[in-house]
Amino acid sequence: MDEKLSIRVNVADRYYPLRIDRNDEERIRLAAKLINDKVLQYKQRYSDKDVQDFLAMATLQYVIKLLELENQHDVNPIVEAVRDLNEQLDDILADKSDKVF
Numbered sequence: 001m002d003e004k005l006s007i008r009v010n011v012a013d014r015y016y017p018l019r020i021d022r023n024d025e026e027r028i029r030l031a032a033k034l035i036n037d038k039v040l041q042y043k044q045r046y047s048d049k050d051v052q053d054f055l056a057m058a059t060l061q062y063v064i065k066l067l068e069l070e071n072q073h074d075v076n077p078i079v080e081a082v083r084d085l086n087e088q089l090d091d092i093l094a095d096k097s098d099k100v101f
Contacts, residue, residue: 012039012051038062 004019009032020028038058039051046053 011035012055034062 003022005022005025007018007020007025007028008015009018009028010016011032012035018028035055035058038061039054042049042054042057043051
């Protein structure tokens with residue numbers, strides 16, 4: 001049985017204790033690194049703001065990207081288009097077979 005792993009993750013100069021599955025550690029640490037990198041970019045660009053603003057902007061940017069990726073993986077419109085084409089082909093084939101006989 002997999003045991004939980006206790007780690008401390010640094011996000012925007014604050015440490016958060018987490019108990020995670022061992023196989024999630026790399027992904028969690030990478031996520032924290034990406035957040036910290038984005039916060040650092042905002043810190044360097046806008047010196048008159050505070051860390052809360054940088055975290056909010058980083059979050060907004062990553063969620064927008066997530067939504068874009070989710071839309072790219074939405075296959076429902078493609079499935080519907082294929083169904084419509086299939087129905088049209090069935091109709092055409094049915095018409096042609098009625099005319100042959």
